[in-house]
Amino acid sequence: xxxxxxxxxxxxxxxxxxxxxxxxxxxxxxxxxxxxxxxxxxxxxxxxxxxxxxxxxxxxxxxxxxxxxxxxxxxxxxxxxxxxxxxxxxxxxxxxxxxxxxxxxxxxxxxxxxxxxxxxxxxxxxxxxxxxxxxxxxxxxxxxxxxxxxxxxxxxxxxxxxxxxxxxxxxxxxxxxxxxxxxxxxxxxxxxxxxxxxxxxxxxxxxxxxxxxxxxxxxxxxxxxxxxxxxxxxxxxxxxxxxxx
Amino acid sequence: xxxxxxxxxxxxxxxxxxxxxxxxxxxxxxxxxxxxxxxxxxxxxxxxxxxxxxxxxxxxxxxxxxxxxxxxxxxxxxxxxxxxxxxxxxxxxxxxxxxxxxxxxxxxxxxxxxxxxxxxxxxxxxxxxxxxxxxxxxxxxxxxxxxxxxxxxxxx
Numbered sequence: 001x002x003x004x005x006x007x008x009x010x011x012x013x014x015x016x017x018x019x020x021x022x023x024x025x026x027x028x029x030x031x032x033x034x035x036x037x038x039x040x041x042x043x044x045x046x047x048x049x050x051x052x053x054x055x056x057x058x059x060x061x062x063x064x065x066x067x068x069x070x071x072x073x074x075x076x077x078x079x080x081x082x083x084x085x086x087x088x089x090x091x092x093x094x095x096x097x098x099x100x101x102x103x104x105x106x107x108x109x110x111x112x113x114x115x116x117x118x119x120x121x122x123x124x125x126x127x128x129x130x131x132x133x134x135x136x137x138x139x140x141x142x143x144x145x146x147x148x149x150x151x152x153x154x155x156x157x158x159x160x161x162x163x164x165x166x167x168x169x170x171x172x173x174x175x176x177x178x179x180x181x182x183x184x185x186x187x188x189x190x191x192x193x194x195x196x197x198x199x200x201x202x203x204x205x206x207x208x209x210x211x212x213x214x215x216x217x218x219x220x221x222x223x224x225x226x227x228x229x230x231x232x233x234x235x236x237x238x239x240x241x242x243x244x245x
Numbered sequence: 246x247x248x249x250x251x252x253x254x255x256x257x258x259x260x261x262x263x264x265x266x267x268x269x270x271x272x273x274x275x276x277x278x279x280x281x282x283x284x285x286x287x288x289x290x291x292x293x294x295x296x297x298x299x300x301x302x303x304x305x306x307x308x309x310x311x312x313x314x315x316x317x318x319x320x321x322x323x324x325x326x327x328x329x330x331x332x333x334x335x336x337x338x339x340x341x342x343x344x345x346x347x348x349x350x351x352x353x354x355x356x357x358x359x360x361x362x363x364x365x366x367x368x369x370x371x372x373x374x375x376x377x378x379x380x381x382x383x384x385x386x387x388x389x390x391x392x393x394x395x396x397x398x399x400x401x
Binding site: 058059060064067153156157171180181182 | 389392398399400401
């Protein structure tokens with residue numbers, strides 16, 4: 001494909017015109033690396049864990065806090081948001097109730113594909129609008145079972161303390177009988193729904209600003225946290241300053 | 246506190262036996278390759294291997310998924326083969342292991358989509374060894390911790 005360089009391109013390269021331009025493109029690869037590192041670290045996740053430390057091991061209060069802060073008062077609609085983001089049917093982080101989603105190989109076997117199940121919408125809001133993506137990724141919500149043994153308690157605690165990279169906690173939902181102690185959003189499973197069926201799913205909760213940020217922090221940590229020294233293993237021999245002719 | 250979490254039980258898997266081998270070498274002679282295991286164990290079935298080396302326990306090989314209609318990827322095939330080799334080494338490890346739970350962990354690290362391997366103590370086979378997985382570095386502080394018991398406590 002032929003690329004035509006515009007005046008703006010020349011300006012970006014520090015040249016006034018084609019005649020002034022040599023064939024070389026000078027690149028600062030180390031600078032690119034520094035930019036990328038800011039998007040790929042555990043700093044946010046670690047700070048969140050630290051912020052929640054005042055709760056110590058009082059998981060009841062932790063859960064109480066989540067119940068108060070995680071959801072908006074009502075499910076967000078174009079009307080009750082004064083159309084600030086235009087009209088929409090579904091948003092990222094919405095909890096939906098549907099029979100139309102599929103879960104591949106469920107980890108926790110409380111899943112019956114023929115029954116209504118709850119899911120949280122994972123992709124960003126613009127991706128889940130009608131006629132955009134054909135399929136939409138979801139995380140299935142599994143109601144937290146009564147915390148009557150050590151194993152269940154330890155999972156619950158790890159999730160509430162943000163020490164579990166594969167389960168996201170969602171508190172009980174107003175008007176929903178299931179999940180009296182909340183729900184586990186299972187990111188270890190693969191769940192998905194066809195977009196046009198998502199649009200007709202029943203939305204039962206929307207995330208608040210803090211809830212939405214927490215979900216996104218979780219997703220970033222879940223998908224991109226670098227294991228120790230992985231970057232070193234991937235290091236290639238490229239010059240810090242590069243000149244592509 | 247156990248660092249193992251039993252999420253699924255035998256009952257949940259609803260597995261049924263498909264065969265039994267009385268020694269590991271007998272098993273590897275007849276089903277020592279990935280393709281032969283796939284065809285010998287249909288989805289939802291399990292095969293049990295006994296061996297003196299396992300003491301009173303048995304090795305369970307089972308399938309949760311139905312991949313019959315798919316061509317098995319070569320990568321999956323090689324993973325299963327590697328797993329078989331590892332179990333082969335493990336038979337010695339198991340014999341000498343001070344803590345058999347470490348060996349279970351070793352095998353569970355090999356869990357694949359099509360075939361899973363597990364060592365199940367025959368004596369306690371009603372327990373949840375069919376699918377345990379390790380939690381990530383949990384602190385052992387649950388004894389002091391408080392937990393909600395009802396919705397009312399959370400919604401306050």
